[in-house]
Amino acid sequence: MTYFPPLLGLLLITALAGCKTHLDPVSYSPDYQATRGADGRVELTPVECLKPSAPDQFELAEDYRPSLALGCANALNLLQMVEQRQDLTQGRATGPTMAAPVGRAAQVYIDGYDREELRRRQAEQRASVDTKEGQ
Structure with missing residues (x-):
């Protein structure tokens, strides 16, 4: 076991206490x-x-x-x-929100990307099968 003299510990604590850990706020x-x-x-x-x-x-x-x-x-x-x-000097009044795209994005996020990817792949497969049957 290593022995640290109390003076060395006090010096270490003092040195670390003097370190600045954040920037001053700028306004x-x-x-x-x-x-x-x-x-x-x-x-x-x-x-x-x-x-x-x-x-x-x-x-x-x-x-x-x-x-x-x-x-x-x-x-x-x-x-x-x-x-x-x-x-920048005077803002404009906001219009109605675009609820449908926000709702779709939220649903994809909730369900996960995998479900959206699965739907896309199924649609591609259907399209390729339809193309092959039409020949």
Whole structure:
């Protein structure tokens, strides 16, 4: 049996207690600012992209490229993905749900994929038998 001096155990516990196990929460504005371009069109710009970027520890490197402010890249990506850009400033009313496809998907999930695969194979077999009988 190995003997650990109490001081070594205390040192080990202290070292492990100092480890950070999670990141601090980051909050940023989900808002967009409307600006009018030179051509008269209204463009949306994420508010976070108007803020200066956070200081970076690699500023002295030759290939240094300043990073975006936190939340800016996420907001820019969202801006590119939406169907209508005004949805980012004011949402639309939702329409009726599509219950039939959701119900079918839920039934396949409940019954399992194997049952759906079995139905597909049976339909293929019926089609091939019908084709052979027709010849």
